Amino acid sequence: MTELSFDVEEVLPEPYAVVPNLTARLRVAETTGAVVHAMALRCQVRLDPQRRRYTDREAEGLLDLFGPRARWTATLKPFQWMETSTVAQGFTGSTVVDLPLPCTYDFEVTASKYLHALEAADSPIPLMFLFSGTVFTRGVAGFGVERIPWDREATYELPVTVWRDLVSAHYPNTGWLRxxxxxxxxxxxxxxxxxxxxxxxxxxxxxxxxxxxxx
Structure with a gap:
């Protein structure tokens, strides 16, 4: 059986993408010494708003999502930003995998409303990565197929400037409203x-x- 762990090393804007796109660079480690032939990786990315501090101006922008500060102990809960996937090539020990994070600036989307309200550069955006998928192993008896356990996860603090620079590059001084x-x-x-x-x-x-x- 393989034993996998995941760490998010960095999240960067994809400079030549036609639409807003971030890339999460993952460090994937296999600790038993098994040979991983390939890996079909799926990931849920969630925003974890209670792990962040908010200015009064940000709180005004979040009123529609979470209500006034007095209610935040009940309303400030993690919520899903996106689901994404990728395929990793074979490795032994550890490897770095680029996970695409396609973004939208549609204000009808809850995550976009949340991200648009954030301004304070000294308080990053808290992300949770929940991994699943399939691992294909290679050994003396042929190929094996294993599921990535549902408890594999990682966290990352995304600088607000990364999100704002991404949006500004694709939608300078504009936004979408349906x-x-x-x-x-x-x-x-x-x-x-x-x-x-x-x-x-x-x-x-x-x-x-x-x-x-x-x-």
Whole structure:
């Protein structure tokens, strides 16, 4: 039987990806001396918000997700960011595996709302990696197949600047917001009837009319 352990050495932006993509560099160790022929690795990546401190400004941005601070002991729970997978080549002892982390900036996604609210660079983003999958071993009797135990996991503190730099590279000074078709049509009519040059200006005009200050 193989005995595997996983450590996240670093998480970096993928510089040439068409869409926002991080890469987690994993150190995978096998401690029994068995020859690993290949490994089909699956991973759930979770955000663990109670392991982080938050400024008052960040708390305002998290109000929709967790409510006021007084409720955080009940609402600040880990939640899933993504599921991802990769295939590792054979190794003995240990190896480094690159795990792709495809990201989205859609504000309808809970994880994107959470990450967008974070600002304090001195308090990183707490991540949990939960591993599973299949290990193919090679020995004198041929090939063997084993499951990666469900208790294999690792943690990582992702700097806020890594996330913000990734988003800025793909969506400089912009964000995604999904609207109902009727709402979008009404917004387009408002833009046209007021002679505005774009939907962004139309939304800004409506917000200013409601007394909201746009920084």
């Amino acid at each position: 609207l109902d078709q009727d709402t979008l049509a009404a917004l387009a009519r408002y833009k046209s009837s007021h002679g505005l040059i774009g939907l962004d200006v139309a939304v800004s005009d409506l917000l200013q009319g409601a007394g909201e200050v746009i920084a």
